[in-house]
Amino acid sequence: MGQPAILVNLNRCTGCWTCSTACKVAYQLGEDKWWHYVRTIGSGAGVDEPAGEWPNLRMSWMPVYTTGCILCAKRTKEGLEPHCTYNCPAKAMTYGDLSDPDSPVSVRMKQLRERGYKIFQLPAWERTRPEVYYAEK
Numbered sequence: 073m074g075q076p077a078i079l080v081n082l083n084r085c086t087g088c089w090t091c092s093t094a095c096k097v098a099y100q101l102g103e104d105k106w107w108h109y110v111r112t113i114g115s116g117a118g119v120d121e122p123a124g125e126w127p128n129l130r131m132s133w134m135p136v137y138t139t140g141c142i143l144c145a146k147r148t149k150e151g152l153e154p155h156c157t158y159n160c161p162a163k164a165m166t167y168g169d170l171s172d173p174d175s176p177v178s179v180r181m182k183q184l185r186e187r188g189y190k191i192f193q194l195p196a197w198e199r200t201r202p203e204v205y206y207a208e209k
């Protein structure tokens with residue numbers, strides 16, 4: 073594949089951890105090992121800890137791809153989606169070839185841009201997979 077990429081629509085993410093769990097199960101990672109995790113954007117106090125004061129609480133989530141992630145190389149070579157994107161129940165993730173304008177990820181990115189979403193990546197100091205893009209509105 074020319075330029076493999078994963079696009080995560082943060083507005084659709086419900087913080088369910090199915091993506092992270094699918095990865096963990098597929099690669100039989102040990103109890104404390106995660107190649108992928110879901111960050112809570114909130115108070116900063118921990119997983120699913122909201123910001124604000126009751127009843128005005130707010131919280132959102134960001135799936136994070138660590139450098140341990142192998143982008144499901146064997147699976148994608150066979151033309152399949154990565155386990156994480158395939159299993160997302162909210163259809164928040166799209167995988168494809170960013171160098172092909174007709175691939176699912178290119179089409180989705182274009183659609184979201186046209187709908188006013190901001191597309192961004194995590195900064196290099198986060199040391200995450202550079203193939204991952206986020207969309208948020």
Ligand code: SF4
Binds near residue numbers: 133135159161163
């Ligand atoms: S990206 Fe999908 S599977 Fe992962 S936490 Fe968000 S909604 Fe759940």
Ligand code: SF4
Binds near residue numbers: 095107141143154155
């Ligand atoms: S792309 Fe594959 S290896 Fe990477 S986080 Fe998703 S399931 Fe795990």
